[in-house]
Amino acid sequence: MAPFLTIGLGVLSGVTASGNRFSSSAYSVMPQKQTSTGAAVVDFLVVNKLGDNFHKLHSFLNLKNGWNGYDGKSFSKLTINRTLSILKKLNVQPKMFPTGRGTIQLEYHIDDDNLVEMEVSSTEISVLWVIDGNESEEEISDIRVASKKLNDFIS
Amino acid sequence: MLDEIIAEDEYLYRGVVDACWDEKEGRPSSAAFKDSKGISVDRDGGRDKENCVKRLLSVKDFHAVCRLTARDARSCDTFVKYLPVDGNEYHSEIHDSENQVEIKSKAKSRRLNNKAEVVFCKDDI
Structure with a gap:
């Protein structure tokens, strides 16, 4: 094809x-x-x-307010597009989950002491790093920087 | 009328939809504990586990239901508040603190998720 x-x-x-x-x-x-x-x-x-993340990502557009049984917010196309931009640049596809605040969470979980959770919204990218058991949080403004950091982590 | 103060050993129940369920781990993602408002939960209010799960499943076809004690939630540096609503006298919320509703700290959401015990899962049926 x-x-x-x-x-x-x-x-x-x-x-x-x-x-x-x-x-x-x-x-x-x-x-x-x-x-x-x-x-x-x-x-x-x-x-x-x-792969599956492509279909999953687009399925988030169908989630309406209250989708999680509580006050879960729907997802903007901008948030979907920003997440797509990051996913396209990744060498290994992460796990991906919607959050109740209308953001999309990307996860690499090596073990409980080494993981990353990146939350993508229409305006911000915020990250929880756990490296050798040490937690830190970071705000990233640039999609390319976010992608590079995820690639560096998983490599 | 339930006590305004939620006791340390009282359980807080939260439903988890398919999209927030991590199949590989057999647990919710911490995304299930992120909301622009407080994290809605049902306090047990003296009910047993089966009744708490049953009420949640009557509201939504959740993939799973998990629970943690108020003590565990508070140990994650959060504030547990009883907020009954029409149709649900057990409704409560986990807030970031007494003065801030939304839990913005990803570390706190992760800790809450780690403390949560899965008490119902469709996969086990």
Whole structure:
């Protein structure tokens, strides 16, 4: 299968390399690239790289206020897009969970003494590091810096 | 009418939806303990575990229900407040402190999650 598929008229549908069927009508935020002719194409390389996280991330857009049985907030497209930008840059896909405050948490858990929890919102990226049992928290403003730090941790 | 003060050994129950359940660990993610307001919980109020779980499952099809004691919550440097609402006399909240509702510290949320005991899980049915 070609890695890219041109978006034509109507609903785009296809099958990713991992065999998951999808339709663009279900995804209002798709990783796209421009061809030399200027046409927008879906970046299948990104879809495949993210694996289950791609579908999971987009499913968060369907979570309405109160989704967690309490006061859970819905998720903005900006938060989804910022998270997507980070995921695209990661060498190893993290575990990913929605939080009740409308943020998305990315986790690498090596063991109880070595883990990272990164919370992505539409405006902030905040991180809990546990390194050799020592906790620290950090705010990161730049998506590239956040991705690099996660890659450094997991490597 | 329940006592305004939640006793140290009283249990606080919280439901966990599928999206916040870490299948690999067989536990909730700490994301289940993050909210823009306080963390809503049901105090046991003298009920047994089965009744506490049953009430939560009657409200939402939770993947799991976990609980921790008020003592454990307070040991995470949080403030436990009884806040009954219409239809739920057991509703309470875990706040960051007496003066701040939202728990912004990720470390506190992680500690709360670590203290939580899973008492019901769909996977076990």
